[in-house]
Amino acid sequence: MTYTLxxxxxxxxxxxxxxxxxxxxxxxxxxxxMNAGEALxxxxxxxxxxxxxxxxxxxxxxxxxxxxxxxxxxMSDEDxxxxxxxxxxxxxxxxxxxxxxxxxxxPIEKLLEIT
Numbered sequence: 001m002t003y004t005l006x007x008x009x010x011x012x013x014x015x016x017x018x019x020x021x022x023x024x025x026x027x028x029x030x031x032x033x034m035n036a037g038e039a040l041x042x043x044x045x046x047x048x049x050x051x052x053x054x055x056x057x058x059x060x061x062x063x064x065x066x067x068x069x070x071x072x073x074x075m076s077d078e079d080x081x082x083x084x085x086x087x088x089x090x091x092x093x094x095x096x097x098x099x100x101x102x103x104x105x106x107p108i109e110k111l112l113e114i115t
Contacts, residue, residue: 003028003115006048006095010034017094017108026115028096034088042081048095051102057081060092060104 005021005028008014021028033040040048049055057080061071069087071080084090094105098114105111 001099004031004097005029005111006031006033006040006091006093006097008032008034008093011093013105013108014094017096017105017111020108021096021111021115024112024115033091033093039088040085040091042085045081045084045091048097048102051097051100052104057084060095062090062092065089 003021003026005018007018007030009032018028018030032038045057048060049057052059056077058077061080061084065087069083069090071083071090075083092104092106094108094111096103096105096111096114101114103110103114
């Protein structure tokens with residue numbers, strides 16, 4: 001089963017998460033979701049939320065960027081998914097996905113929980 005890592009090369013935590021996986025013998029498929037050709041859709045984000053246990057997208061929202069983009073705390077999950085697609089900087093990273101499980105790598109050691 002393939003391990004996919006939602007990765008942003010400009011994020012030090014994401015780079016450390018990738019290194020941790022590789023140190024543990026895991027060569028994940030990398031999805032650079034910040035690149036237009038690998039961008040996430042609303043359906044992708046809903047699937048990730050489901051694989052995280054049916055969580056709200058707020059569970060993987062970057063709070064400091066939410067403030068920059070004036071995302072109100074009252075925004076519905078549906079609108080938040082749409083905002084994340086329009087502004088992928090809102091998505092916390094790294095996120096590991098394997099089979100029917102996904103995990104936010106904060107701290108990065110959590111990425112090993114689904115290996």
